[in-house]
Amino acid sequence: MSKPKLLLADLVSGVHHVPSNYIRPISDRPNLNDVEISDGSIPLIDLQGLHGPHRVDVIKQIGLACQQDGFFQVKNHGISESLVNNMLRIAGEFFRLPESERLKIYSDDPLKTTRLSTSFNIRTEKVSNWRDFLRLHCYPLEDFVNEWPTSPPSFK
Numbered sequence: 001m002s003k004p005k006l007l008l009a010d011l012v013s014g015v016h017h018v019p020s021n022y023i024r025p026i027s028d029r030p031n032l033n034d035v036e037i038s039d040g041s042i043p044l045i046d047l048q049g050l051h052g053p054h055r056v057d058v059i060k061q062i063g064l065a066c067q068q069d070g071f072f073q074v075k076n077h078g079i080s081e082s083l084v085n086n087m088l089r090i091a092g093e094f095f096r097l098p099e100s101e102r103l104k105i106y107s108d109d110p111l112k113t114t115r116l117s118t119s120f121n122i123r124t125e126k127v128s129n130w131r132d133f134l135r136l137h138c139y140p141l142e143d144f145v146n147e148w149p150t151s152p153p154s155f156k
Helices: 008-014 047-051 055-068 081-095 099-105 141-147
Strands: 044-046 073-075 114-117 133-136
Touching: 044 047, 044 055, 047 055, 047 073, 081 133, 099 114
Parallel strands: 044 073
Antiparallel strands: 114 133
């Protein structure tokens, strides 16, 4: 008998329907009649003024977006497009590694600062989330980088 798959990416290749432990009861699902209609836009915050005289305004915009929408996007953050693309490429390489390699950092301990998992707390959640994630603490970098995956070699 094969052992159960821990990661969603490995589970989905062998299933033809959504497993019951990923299906939320109707009572836990959003009631779309109670959802406020918005213009559909995601708040866009310009970080250009974060280190100048408009700092307080930028911080207020971030706070308001968090309170009203729960998320936002940013521009003028100072991170080059090539760096972002490189990070996404390396992340893709990590998630395409063989299962045995990825599972080296798998953990269901929500307190671990570096871990691969599928849910916030598998031990207590009644319904699993339909995703895999890699949690990496990064600040200060020197305190955490030694915990990061060693594969692919370019990851660190």
